[in-house]
Amino acid sequence: xxxxxxxxxxxxxxxxxxxxxxxxxxxxxxxxxxxxxxxxxxxxxxxxxxxxxxxxxxxxxxxxxxxxxxxxxxxxxxxxxxxxxxxxxxxxxxxxxxxxxxxxxxxxxxxxxxxxxxxxxxxxxxxxxxxxxxxxxx
Numbered sequence: 001x002x003x004x005x006x007x008x009x010x011x012x013x014x015x016x017x018x019x020x021x022x023x024x025x026x027x028x029x030x031x032x033x034x035x036x037x038x039x040x041x042x043x044x045x046x047x048x049x050x051x052x053x054x055x056x057x058x059x060x061x062x063x064x065x066x067x068x069x070x071x072x073x074x075x076x077x078x079x080x081x082x083x084x085x086x087x088x089x090x091x092x093x094x095x096x097x098x099x100x101x102x103x104x105x106x107x108x109x110x111x112x113x114x115x116x117x118x119x120x121x122x123x124x125x126x127x128x129x130x131x132x133x134x135x136x137x138x
Contacts, residue, residue, distance in 0.1 A: 007092035007113055014088040016046050017054075021081065024061065025110055028071055028120035029127070036070045037062050054080050071121050075108040085111055089138045096134035101126065109133070 009015040020043035027035035040061035047055035057077040061070050085094060095112050102108035102121035110120055110130075117130045 007094055008090045009085075009088040010090045011088060013046055013048075014084060017043060017081065018085060018094075020046070021077075021085075021111065022113060024074060025112065025120045026118075028067075028074055029118045029123055031067060031123040033065050033067050033070065036067075036074075037065065040070075051084075054084075072103070074110070074120060075102065078108070078110050082109065082111060086136050089136055091138050093138075094136045095132050096136065097130050098133045099126075099130040101129055 007015075007018060009018060020039050023039040024036055024043065027033075027039060040058045044055050044058035044062060047058065054077060057073050057080065061073045061077070064070055064073070082096065086096075093113075095115055096109060097112060097117060098107060098109050099119050099121050100107045102119075108121055112118075115132060117128050117132075119127055119129045122129060
């Protein structure tokens with residue numbers, strides 16, 4: 001499981017979402033469809049009415065057994081959740097990373113708790129593809 005000891009957030013919900021997000025990222029990196037489904041289901045349950053878009057994306061990730069569809073939904077989720085993670089970080093460091101080759105060279109971002117690149121969009125095929133685009137410290 002993800003090591004979340006180095007990040008703290010201003011509220012418990014964001015901390016739980018961050019933990020689930022890292023687990024989903026790791027499951028995608030490992031091409032583990034069922035782990036993505038299980039974690040995304042737990043993540044969806046954490047959201048209230050004020051974050052329906054993120055809740056819906058999490059639920060869609062939980063409901064599909066198509067790895068590429070899960071990766072697309074994860075990229076969409078990252079766009080919505082990223083600002084929440086950045087704004088709510090109260091202690092520690094998170095990294096915003098980018099893979100230029102994801103989705104037919106459209107590119108996609110993801111967040112992580114460590115600097116090392118482990119690409120959730122290609123898994124073993126291109127595990128180290130990507131770079132850190134932003135370091136967020138509090």
